[in-house]
Structures are given as structure tokens and as C-alpha cells.
Amino acid sequence: MKVQVTVVPKSGVLDPQGKAIAGALARLGFPGVGDVRAGKVFRVEVEAKDAAEAKALAGQMAEKLLCNPVIEEYEAEVLG
């Protein structure tokens, strides 16, 4: 089964990359570009008996390694 963990800087935490990207998007003429958060996506193959177990595993991976809760937040999902 494949799971996906998306990690982005927490709201309120300065994101220099996101800020630069927001500036570039505005310069390209995209109207109304607000806050941009630049993060990371991890797609991980896992062995799990069902989607619930796979999602729980993805959450544990995020908590232990993929995400630093001081500065980042994550979402875990099952891709199937």
C-alpha cells in the first residue's frame, strides 16, 4: 500500500521559500496570491492489512521523523 505524508511549515512560522514563491507568483501576474507554504511530500510503500493501519503507520512516521513539530505540521493520507 502507498501512503503520502505532506509536511509544511506551520502557520505563523516564517517560511522564506514560501515567501519568495509568493512574490514570484505575484510578479507573474497571478491575482490575489496570499500566503504560500513550501513543504515536502513523502510517498512511502508500506505493508498494512488495511487503509486504517497504513494511515496510522504514516502518522507514526511523521511524528517520529518526517515532521519536526516545533516548526512543521503534516497530513497523512492513503493513496491506495
Added chain:
Amino acid sequence: MSAGARPRVSVVVFPGSNCDHDAVHAVEATIGADARPVWHAGTDLGRPDLVILPGGFSYGDYLRCGALARFSPVMEAVRDFAAKGGPVLGICNGFQVLCEAGLLPGALLLNSGQRFRCEDVFVRVETIRTPFTAELTKGDVLRLPIAHGDGNWRAEAATFDDVTTHDQIVFRYCDAAGSRATGANPNGSLDDVAGVCNRERNVVGLMPHPERASEAMLGNADGARLFRSFANGLLLGRTG
């Protein structure tokens, strides 16, 4: 340690560390240390009086700076050593590793200007209640080199309050006169923080490189004051 004995210093080497030789040399040159590198895959630190986590790019800075080094086998030994009150100094990447390991508060983000900064900066000593600043004076200004892309120290509001309340900010960026000034902070860190310690005060991390500024022959010996402070404290039984 008895008078005349050489301080024993273990310098942890991760894959991608690149300031380990400098750290070994600096403590040999400044405090006559018996210093040795310790490869990260081992769990035996020897019986050091001081552990240094040096600068560099451990594990290529993959994932987050210091995030993978934190899981190296040697870190269990570092954790035990620190828990028993052993002095630990994290320099640059070593600071990042200590934050990721939860041995120091906060985290280090990309510099606010998004550039790698390699230059001399000034830092002000904010507390003398650490093994490395005990012989300095609060308000002393040190000129030290930096070389980092991710030195932007951050902490959540509650953590920051805690750090401030417990006098855990060790160094702040400042100008040559010791004032906090616009442009003095090279990376946008919260409250101009350049270095912090843990609540127990034996673990210290900082972004600047004292080991690169430890010999007058090389133009600047300000960094040596940190090592001397530690070594004299050891002799006096203040630390270790």
C-alpha cells in the same frame, strides 16, 4: 580531573561532518586537550570530559538539518552523557542535531534571507551560567565566524518564554559595540538568538564557529575563550 591532567574531548563525526578536524585541533591548541574523533556508528564515547558535535552537513542535510544524525547510534551515548550532566557543545550543524534530538529547545530554519551566510559576526554573551561562558562576562562581545544556510533559530511562544525565564539564551547577535542592531542578525533568528543551553545548562549549542577563531596566529582568538572557560572550570571542579 586533577591538576595537570589533559581534558579529554570526544568529537563526534557523522557522515558529512566537516569541522571535526578543526574542533580536534582547536581544543588541542587552546586547552591542551587529549582529543579524539568518535565515529557516529559506535556507541562508545570513551570517558570524555567534553563531547563536541561539530559543524558540517551530516547526512547531506537531507530531510532537515540534523534530523537524520539524531538517529545515529552514537547519539544514545551522547544523550546518556548529557543526562548525567556531562558538558556537550554543539557547533553549527552540531547545534541543529542537538535541537532535532530534543536536547536543546527550538529548531533551526532556513535563513530569512534565503542565502548561505559565510562571514564574521559579533555575538554578545547573555549568560555566564554555562561551562563555556563561566569565565566570560555578561555583555562581552565576541567576533566569531559563521557559515550556515539554516541558522534561523525558532521556538514556539511557550518554549521561548520558558527559555527566557530560565536564562537559557547564551549568545545573541549584536554589532561590534554589543548593541542589538538592524543588520547584526545574519539569519533572522527569533530575538537575535545565536546560541542556547538546556535547562540543566550542561548542553550548549551555537551557530557561530568558535573553533575557527581560536588562535591569534589566525587573526582571531575570541573562540578560544569558550574552550578555556570549560577547561578552567574542569580544573576547579566547576564542571565535568
